[in-house]
Amino acid sequence: MAEGSGSRHRSLYKLVGSPPWKEAFRQGCLERMRNSRDRLLNKYRQAGGNMSGGAQNTFLVQEVMEEEWNALQLAESRPEALAQLEEPLDLAVLEEIQQELIDQEQSIISEYEKSLQFDEKCLSVMLAEWEANSLICPVCTKYNLRIASGVVMCRCGLYIPSHSPEVTEQKFRACLEDSVNEHSACCPHTPAFSVTEGTEEKSSLLMSCLACDTWAVIL
DSSP states (O other): OHHHHHHHHHHTTOOOOSHHHHHHHHHHHHHHHHHTHHHHHHHHHHTTSOOOOSGGGOSSHHHHHHHHHHHHHHHOOSHHHHHHHTSOOOHHHHHHHHHHHHHHHHHHHHHHHHHHHHHHHHHHHHHHHHHSSSOBOTTTSSSBOEEETTEEEOTTSOEEOOSOTTOOHHHHHHHHHHHHHHHHTTOOSOOEEEEEOOSSSOOEEEEEETTTTEEEEOO
């Protein structure tokens, strides 16, 4: 298996020698990396969110270069192109392309980390607001909720008929906090809240997260 991987790696050093072909390979690699964002972040998360520098510690750079090289070989079938495929390429050109991909990979991961930090701040603000004297509506996150006789209401239009007359602000607050904390233990993203419009059944408050593809009925 290692021998096969090494053979594929060495094959990258046989690329078209003319500048247009070098640029085509470079642009193809960069575009492929951009389109592989989800795959890259999955590898990053599987590695425990540990980002190390250096070509030997990249997550997707080598795969992207090999995939683009294979695609280039399949796409070019003209005699003059096939002849050029046998011309050795200066290793400095490959290393330059590789470094660009490393920089792009690290840029994608850095943006993802910033997004996580923003979500964590939003979650902290949300929990802090819920812990204040007034209970903020989880749907609009703007107005205070009112609960009377088990009915949950908000100026934004939220209206959830009584599922239980025993629902109080304290119980509803605890239910929200428990649900958010349970979600944050498995996913770093901030969940969203919405109201299901029931016909035969009563409306319910739903917590969902697109990032981890989960949902739960809160009330």
